[in-house]
Amino acid sequence: MNIHEIAKQANVSIATVSRVLNNKPNISPKTYKKVMDVLRETGYSPNAIARGLKHNSMNMIGIVVDDIRNLYRAHVIYHLEDLLSRQGYTTIVFNACTKGETLFSLLSQHQFDSLIFVGSSLSTQDVSHFIASSCSQKPVLMFNGYVGLPNVISVICDEARGMQMMADHIYRTGKRRFLYVNYGQNLASQRKLSGFRGKLSELNLEFSDSHVFEAPSDDFEGGCKAGQAIIDSGIPFDAVLCSLDLPAMGVIQVLRQYGYSIPADVSVSGFDNLIYGKLTPPFLTSVDGKIQELADIAVEKLVAALAGEEVSHEPYSISPSLYLGGTT
Amino acid sequence: MNIHEIAKQANVSIATVSRVLNNKPNISPKTYKKVMDVLRETGYSPNAIARGLKHNSMNMIGIVVDDIRNLYRAHVIYHLEDLLSRQGYTTIVFNACTKGETLFSLLSQHQFDSLIFVGSSLSTQDVSHFIASSCSQKPVLMFNGYVGLPNVISVICDEARGMQMMADHIYRTGKRRFLYVNYGQNLASQRKLSGFRGKLSELNLEFSDSHVFEAPSDDFEGGCKAGQAIIDSGIPFDAVLCSLDLPAMGVIQVLRQYGYSIPADVSVSGFDNLIYGKLTPPFLTSVDGKIQELADIAVEKLVAALAGEEVSHEPYSISPSLYLGGTT
DNA sequence: CTGAAAGCGCTTACAG
């Protein structure tokens, strides 16, 4: 069923059918009705590919994410898809972790209107090169990431500030000996750690590299190992700030095994405020990155750019908030 | 940059460029090299939309899911995307929960090669009607769902069997007074409950409708409320089987508050074996639906169907396995 | 207000 058949049945030209289909002006009511009736009868829906060829766009936006099984990212993708679909865009998610070398070739094969990279783990040299060489003509969005190119919009959560707020909050509860559990080396983790360091020095608290513990993985298990390392280090402490929720759960687990009471003996905090921290009380105190709000802003800026508006390429940053659970 | 420019630069016809692009036979090595050189120089990549118009397919598969923020579904989507992209298909995820009335019109606008519905919450009359009326010519896959139409492939986890295995396991640990926490009325929850009932009657254990408690939501909170209802009912019990992991966590939480020791006084089990149950010991005993295995089979069948092979429309079912944590 | 025609960027018989 194509536009020619509709035209034949309605006794008009395909141009007229097309006009009805696209709500163009200058159609006589009689003709409009005649075509509409056939459209309804046949349940015809126009071929999006042909339409896309004409417009050189299928209103599709590619979203690249490391691995959607991560709950934070699943939330981001969910909101981006929701907001963009309301604007008439279709989103296509690529899990970078399964693509390897083929990722960039996949991305260039499609005629995407725009690309979104979710998570600072994707603010890499490779991605930057790719955008510069194959994607410099269309708007690109880094969600919680940054790449210094003129066509790239960045929206980020001010993680440094989040960590400062958290350290400040825990300080006010009376704790003074802070440890830090980090995971990874991407931009987000660097921002978190530097915010934390800054606040501690502002508070005149002792802090050195030996107070930073690295979780070997960004999950519960990784947190357990970091917790064990903390115990083994023999360093005295009464607060452990973690750069992610899941490792924080592991840390709590190990500290409890060693007889520490949370938060009486030790305060523990996470980052992202995911449901993971709310499955058993006391709920995990965490930094909330306001995913939905960030997604709102991101989509607004991207849609403006897609409409041809000039947009600032200064990274736009929002301040997170604190979720106060029972672990601090 | 289009095929005409490449042809001009290489001094051949567009037909020849197209042949090189598609690795067609009957090209002289000399011509091949000439074209290849230009292709490489320019970094040209063919317009997928134009190609799609010719083939009337862009090798795209729509995936419909209620809400990708659910971890079980995120895992399913992840594996489907991975497997299908290896077969050259691009997947497009629609979160049905945000689409409302527009879902079906969105699905028909695109020229998808196939549609996948993930989760038994989508095995509805509406979906069935839609497939019958607008999608009867292409293969459709119900992932852990079922619709009785000739072009629909179904792969399902045998949840009834999973619940039987779980009841049997708990029975062997000596428990005799079973309660059940249900959520929702979809096919999966019905299969779980009926499997559970069947096993109990086989074991000659007392069981009635008053032993089934409904979680008002499929999350931790819903489980807490079901747990409270169990306490309030005054019914004696030493095992609570839950139809999902998250509510099981809530049940455990409330039972602990009332002084029950898990699993000494009460065994509690979940379903799906997600990470939620592994954030604090004892880990939640749960039924593992073998998502990855199911996805493998699903994609294999779908790809066969897309290649035109006749496939059986009998639902294909795999047996889950038990993950034995510390709550039973 | 309506239609004939060109064209979007490819692929693929067909002819040579």
Added chain:
DNA sequence: CTGAAAGCGCTTACAG
């Protein structure tokens, strides 16, 4: 082995 031409299903100036 290669090219000219038709055609995929639309949209959109252009002419009337």
